[in-house]
Amino acid sequence: MRGNGEAMPKHEAMPKHKAAVRKVLDRVKADKRSALTAPEGKLICEAYGISVPKEGLATSAAAAAKLARKIGFPVVLKIVSPDILHKTEAGGVIVGVKTPQEAQKAYRTIVANAKKYNRKAKIEGVQVQQMVGGGQEVIVGAVTDPSFGKLVAFGMGGILVEVLKDVTFRLAPVTRDEALGMLDGIKAAEILKGVRGGEAINRAALAGLIENVAKLIADFPEIVEMDLNPIFASKKGAVAADVRIILDWKPPLQRYRPSQDEILRAMNRIMRPKSVAVIGASAEDGKIGNSVMKNLINGGYQGQIVPIHPSAGEIMGRKAYKSVKDVPGEIDVAVFCIPAKFVAGALIEVGEKKIPGAVLIPSGFAETGNVAGQKEIQEIGRKYNVRLMGPNIYGYYYTPMNLCATFCTPYDYKGAAALSSQSGGIGMAIIGFSRSAKMGVSAIVGLGNKCDLDEDDLLTFFEQDDNTQVIAMHLEDLKDGRSFAEVAKRVSKKKPVVVLKAGRTAAGAKAAGSHTGALAGNDKIYDDILRQSGVIRAPGLRDMLDYARGLQKLPTPKGENVVIITGAGGSGVLLSDACVDYGLNLMKMPADLDQAFRKFIPPFGAAGNPVDITGGQPPSTYANTIRLGLEEPRIHAIILGYWHTIITPPMVFAKVVVEVVEELRAKGIDKPIVASLAGDVEVEQAAEHLYDHGIPSYAYSTEIPVAVLGAKYRWARGAGLVK
């Protein structure tokens, strides 16, 4: 049996621990059972180094005493008899046995009681078991999620935690560091460190146990749910007092997973096409095929545009063809603007023409109940190796190519944010907000029913797309959450990935056979796995849009020290509140720096942090304190609070800030700055001016600018760019 916290050997050829589990599972399978008995569960745990109470069978009082001494006191003695089901009722259990003498006596008592209870009972002996308890009760478990696959769970034990649902999930398997991170991932984490005189638990032992459970469930697909509950975690180690394992013999669905290279090859042709075919192109106003043609042409796309139409010789000045197969030369992407019933036929032609991508605007598939129709086109796509976007989408934009393959209107404000949405309505909100707020956009993509192309395909493309610096995605589900998590984990190291997960509160709960299953509210899993993948989760639509707009403007902070410089004491207080809400660290102002700030502000102003320059100050006070903040290497990010006064009107403030920031950028100093503007309506224009110059700024809000900076920090921490 392996000890606490000892990891599994990693490179054994035919590892013994796997063979031991396989042997148990084979027997269970032969029995056509889906649940393991307690002894079977213990065997499996022991094979994977998961500590369970030590135990043995004694057939004499002397043997019981010897065994108990070997196990270590205190022990529990229990009758073992196939004829006695209710051991306690039969007087067949004695707990808290503390000496060899007591063990001998307990053995005799138990056997006598058992005989008295049922004189015909066949008595196999008495089980002597290590008595566990003390320390902290915790629970480790496993579930199988339809999207994420095998997940390991950790939480505190006891009913209180059950009520508070204080549990955390990770994709299995996990590294030791991830397992240790789980111990800090619950609200009650402090308890494990020992509070109020309680002893700290052995973290290595508990993390090792989690690691081993995760390895076990990853190694054996048929183990679908598991509970170790309770586990007694103490200074000495972590012992699982009870084990529950549920099996499912149906093999898990295999998902279509092209290699990253294959994805990239197709995505690069789809997103940066040299030639676009419009299937169902039309010269008739109001038709989707007309809107798409217009948008491609008016948007300024410089590649070849090929209308496909059953009869027209040319459409909008471009030569038209009956079929893509008639078009000479390569086509990179075909945009479908035809009714659902014609899609399958045209898609076969697209496949035969070896076009790598089909953009399926038409609705009328799974979303209207036409599941068979969707399956049909999915199979055609797979057969011909055509990647499918949609169906049921508005199309897509890729601004570096001036490409607008949608029935909406061309988007005109280029920049570094790539956005996607699963829903058309949300896509329209993205387009409207982006235009209204002049958000710099590289791409907007509709994913719709996601019969093929998914968020992870987009991530793979945007990862290597130099025109994209931040990726923001609205999604309602992930067809393959595990694949998304893997890709997102890699991509988010390079570029911020923001996710708005809709349907947070839809139960999504399938009937769960285990305790862990019951604790696994669908959203909690998304929340944990997205965080584990380095993704910034946006709480709402507007937040996602604000993050996408702001994150591309802010440079990456080099450290955690945030300073607030404010003309309004009242804003300073609210900005400080927001810093706590969004996980920002208000720098404790060193005495020398405090002195340096004080030189610029009135004697009754407060240095410290916030630096309160007071309300009636001229532009120079803002300039001086901001310059100091930027030049000082101990300060890593600045939050400005502006108060509208006659002495420093809004646009004067905005211009002076931009001046100082640009002066220092020219010297190679570029720190994240955001601003909150309090004042009459003129502050709106000032905020816009600041935003245009790389300083995310908001009128009448002390929360949004801090939320944007907070998102940047969350990303930078996850990517290991700031400690």
Place this chain on the structure above:
Amino acid sequence: MRGNGEAMPKHEAMPKHKAAVRKVLDRVKADKRSALTAPEGKLICEAYGISVPKEGLATSAAAAAKLARKIGFPVVLKIVSPDILHKTEAGGVIVGVKTPQEAQKAYRTIVANAKKYNRKAKIEGVQVQQMVGGGQEVIVGAVTDPSFGKLVAFGMGGILVEVLKDVTFRLAPVTRDEALGMLDGIKAAEILKGVRGGEAINRAALAGLIENVAKLIADFPEIVEMDLNPIFASKKGAVAADVRIILDWKPPLQRYRPSQDEILRAMNRIMRPKSVAVIGASAEDGKIGNSVMKNLINGGYQGQIVPIHPSAGEIMGRKAYKSVKDVPGEIDVAVFCIPAKFVAGALIEVGEKKIPGAVLIPSGFAETGNVAGQKEIQEIGRKYNVRLMGPNIYGYYYTPMNLCATFCTPYDYKGAAALSSQSGGIGMAIIGFSRSAKMGVSAIVGLGNKCDLDEDDLLTFFEQDDNTQVIAMHLEDLKDGRSFAEVAKRVSKKKPVVVLKAGRTAAGAKAAGSHTGALAGNDKIYDDILRQSGVIRAPGLRDMLDYARGLQKLPTPKGENVVIITGAGGSGVLLSDACVDYGLNLMKMPADLDQAFRKFIPPFGAAGNPVDITGGQPPSTYANTIRLGLEEPRIHAIILGYWHTIITPPMVFAKVVVEVVEELRAKGIDKPIVASLAGDVEVEQAAEHLYDHGIPSYAYSTEIPVAVLGAKYRWARGAGLVK
């Protein structure tokens, strides 16, 4: 001794329970102690019907057995000897005594052990005590807050709750219903109801205990902190196993509290003056005294405006006077536009002229360290009975009188929201947002240093001001939180009161002597008491502004059934998420109503709730479904999700919605409706049109409209207007 859950008698002349406590406290005071001994604590608890373990002293084995039988088994026996401090060490404690025989034996063992331990020890006997335990461990305590005074606290016991800070506070004393509400006011509330086979506790007993603790601390100002920890709450009752009481003999500060009538008399003259004096009026551009004069005149105030100036004969066409004392006739309010150092002198003249209100714009008082100067004017105000607004403020607006007594600019969009701010910066943000969003405003008031006029004075005025329908206040502290809570509780029954409490995260924690004190993070107290007072707490500045703008538009809902009608399925999902976040109840759609909605939507659209009318629908589908929602009495509020399409463009949607809503308003049906608009930039104008017609609507956000409706519901529930 009073039993569990038995309330105190209420109208005793010289109540015995008070006398008993007074006797104990007098003895402690005579001893110059500030903490009570355990027996003293028990005496006090018993006097107030707070159950503590039963106990008695036995001086023979037979007496111990008799006493134990009377108390009820199990019991604990403990040696009582002034010479034995470490009872356990001396073998002087035996727990779990279950029969009279065991009690006799335990008595003899303890006495023998004690004699063996110290043969000279004077043995007074053996204490026989009820053994408590089992059920749920909870804590009840009390603290004294500098602003709110006596507070009673309730939480779960054990370290887990300590880590999670799961505790709730109420102003003491509390009613039985409030005490019962506290049991539901913690996150782990479910546990008390019995989960996973656990027994429900006796709620009446525990609530009774809380009620009695609250009464005790309210009756005795010198009891400043109290811990009953742990209390064992079970099916049988609630017994406090340990009592800790801390006293402070300094009498609490008495605050100036004019009667509501006095407040109203002054406030009505200040807010609706017939005559305003401007002390420091000036003809010179850029001076505050000039801005105030201009704003009064240009704002269209029709009352008398009297400039006060040391030498000028007239200012801006109005006859000027050297002193308010020279002005013939009554003056209602004097606006100060002079430097701090001249304020005291001028204020005496204001007092002598019997002007009821002084608006102190000047800064240079406590906020710059001039505490003495502030105290001086405070005393003058009190002496002459002049109510003071400020100092250190921008002034105030009261739009029904076209009154703009500020150095800002006149506000032009009249309506029903009264706002106040403690900070000038936040005041400017209020003015800017209100103007930009065309928020209907009745008043904007700066409170600044609050040396006298406070939020509760404003509440008292706005309560009876027919021009005001919603009150929104930014505040950093409450000088007299108890008074605010009392007034807010009354006012919020009539009009929504929104509070943005800044400085949430400032520790504000004074060194606490008790466990309860340590749990009382300042913000948690604000949060609980504001909720208890029926106040809607805004999480941030923009939320406060959105609530103030939206709440005045929405009629009060008549029930909890909310229905979402959406053209975009994606918006429907996000709107549903938001409903959960903001505590709205998505109606479970009855079959007949489902059928009725289905008549208007395509077969693949989803009725149920959200009602998904699907994206490509004409205006009539919106009109028909919204009309049905409004006409149907089982539906109480509607959330609209709009998706921009060519078939129903934004303004067409907005106009059709307004048409239907107005058609039904004309028939006497007026339900709260909010809307979320997803689309290109034209949706902004559509949202504005909807807002102008009483339908709070937001482009590119699914959260804000639901938050506004959620705030209306929170208010309506607190005011008892919706069940």
